[in-house]
Amino acid sequence: YLARVAEQDARTLRYAREVLDAEERARARAFRHGRDRDAYVVAHAALRNVLSVVTGVRADALALTREPCAGCGGPHGRPVLSASGVHFSLSHSGGLVLVALAPAPVGVDVEELATVKVMLSAQSALHRAEADELARLPAYGRPAAFTRAWVRKEAYLKGLGTGLVRNPALDYLGTGPSPADPAPGWAVRDVLVPSGYA
Numbered sequence: 001y002l003a004r005v006a007e008q009d010a011r012t013l014r015y016a017r018e019v020l021d022a023e024e025r026a027r028a029r030a031f032r033h034g035r036d037r038d039a040y041v042v043a044h045a046a047l048r049n050v051l052s053v054v055t056g057v058r059a060d061a062l063a064l065t066r067e068p069c070a071g072c073g074g075p076h077g078r079p080v081l082s083a084s085g086v087h088f089s090l091s092h093s094g095g096l097v098l099v100a101l102a103p104a105p106v107g108v109d110v111e112e113l114a115t116v117k118v119m120l121s122a123q124s125a126l127h128r129a130e131a132d133e134l135a136r137l138p139a140y141g142r143p144a145a146f147t148r149a150w151v152r153k154e155a156y157l158k159g160l161g162t163g164l165v166r167n168p169a170l171d172y173l174g175t176g177p178s179p180a181d182p183a184p185g186w187a188v189r190d191v192l193v194p195s196g197y198a
Contacts, residue, residue, distance in 0.1 A: 002193065003046045003097040005039045013038060016045030019059040035095075043092040047099050054086055054101060071165035078161050089158050096197055107158030109151040110197055119146045125153065125168040133175045145175035147198040152179050152188050159186065 008016065017025065024044050031037035048059035055062070067077035081088065089100045089108040100108035114122075119142060123131065130149050134142055152173035157163050174180040179188040190198075 001046060001050050001099040001101075003042055003099075004194075005035075005042045005092075005095040005097065008038070008042055013041060016041045019045050019048050021060075021064070039092050039095065039097070043090055043097040043099075046097050047088065047090045050099050050101060051081060051086065051088065055081070055084055067161065069165070070162040078158065078163070089155070091154075091158075093197065096193065098191065098193070105159050105161065107155040107160070108191070109154035109158065110191075110193055111147055111151050111154075112197055113143045114147045114150065115143070119143065122146075122150065125150065127169055127172040129172050130175050137175075144198065148177075148179075148190065149173060149175045151198045152190070156182055156186065156188060 017028065020028065020041065028037050028041050028044075031040060045059070048062055048064075051057075051062055052059040063082040064079050065082050066075050066079055068075065069077040079088075079090070085103060087102050087104055087106050089106050091098045091109045093110050094112045096110050098108050098110040100106045119134075126134065126146075126149060134145055134149075137145055150168075153168040153171060154164075156171060156173060157166055157168065160166065171182040172180055173182055173188055177190075179190060181187050
């Protein structure tokens with residue numbers, strides 16, 4: 001499911017805030033910038049609305065909890081839907097929200113195209129073969145290729161339930177137009193998103 005934050009009017013944003021639980025509302029209030037707050041609210045309301053359709057439970061009545069963190073065991077790991085066989089993943093970047101649902105663990109990520117500064121600061125997240133692929137590209141092709149590799153990695157790590165606790169450089173997912181499947185039992189697919197995102 002894909003949503004655009006900018007397409008939400010004041011009434012829709014008010015409704016979106018109403019379906020969030022108390023913890024989500026508190027997190028939304030903590031954002032300093034209105035754009036970030038709106039993106040968070042739209043993303044979490046979209047997730048709740050999609051899950052509501054699948055489960056038949058009202059969006060504001062869904063019991064979302066967190067798994068233990070893969071790194072420290074704290075209560076801030078991957079979000080899960082209590083008492084359900086539905087797995088989900090949520091991502092938002094800039095003005096875009098992406099939600100994935102599956103009967104098995106799933107991960108999704110969306111990002112605005114990386115800047116040169118971001119690419120330089122995150123080079124260590126690339127698998128050696130991905131770094132080599134990137135180096136062979138002309139400069140104008142690197143932002144899209146880097147961003148493709150990054151979103152594939154983050155989606156995979158979300159699916160695993162580790163997030164960035166696992167070193168993203170361990171897994172080869174590729175920078176080219178077709179992703180590589182990182183491990184047996186896992187399939188990575190690119191999703192069509194608007195221009196300027198991967």
